[in-house]
Amino acid sequence: MINYDLQKIRAIIFDLDGVLSSSTISLGADGTPLRTVNIKDGYAIQLAVKMGLHVAIISGCKIESVRVRYEGLGMKDIYLGAAVKIKTYEEFLVKHGLNDDEVMFMGDDIPDLEVMRRVGCPVCPKDACSEVREASLYVSDYLGGGGCGRDVIEQTLKAQGKWLKDERAFGW
Numbered sequence: 001m002i003n004y005d006l007q008k009i010r011a012i013i014f015d016l017d018g019v020l021s022s023s024t025i026s027l028g029a030d031g032t033p034l035r036t037v038n039i040k041d042g043y044a045i046q047l048a049v050k051m052g053l054h055v056a057i058i059s060g061c062k063i064e065s066v067r068v069r070y071e072g073l074g075m076k077d078i079y080l081g082a083a084v085k086i087k088t089y090e091e092f093l094v095k096h097g098l099n100d101d102e103v104m105f106m107g108d109d110i111p112d113l114e115v116m117r118r119v120g121c122p123v124c125p126k127d128a129c130s131e132v133r134e135a136s137l138y139v140s141d142y143l144g145g146g147g148c149g150r151d152v153i154e155q156t157l158k159a160q161g162k163w164l165k166d167e168r169a170f171g172w
Helices: 039-050 064-071 085-096 110-116 130-135 148-159
Strands: 011-014 054-058 077-079 103-106 121-124
Touching: 011 085, 011 148, 039 054, 039 148, 054 085, 064 077, 077 085, 085 110, 103 110, 103 148, 110 130, 121 130
Parallel strands: 011 054, 011 103, 054 077, 103 121
Antiparallel strands: none
């Protein structure tokens, strides 16, 4: 269980590589990095959006297929090519009128630490690096790309009384 008042959470931000996708990336014949995605993470993301949470990605990744996938789930804030994530995070806060304590961030590696040290609820997948695990209030039992996104979204929506609340839960 996440040791935080999840009723405060209005936004959940994810890193991509190592969080919503595996930390191992295959390369296409042309050298383009290919990502895998977890369908259960996808279900939870689209439900969280329907339930009114701001769900976002802040990633150094620059692959446009990522944008297509997550826009298809209703995500509106997809920041790719974010070299310094804290700057993007601050823009996100202003855009949505949020305070740090209303935000959960899930990261797995050193580039995520600045944001994780700012948000109210820093969390990570089971296979995050040691520095990120130490900075987290919660370490998921799931690996990056293996359902850790679903884990934290489900806990948040349940705490807010929004998990399987109505007919919106039973469709895409």
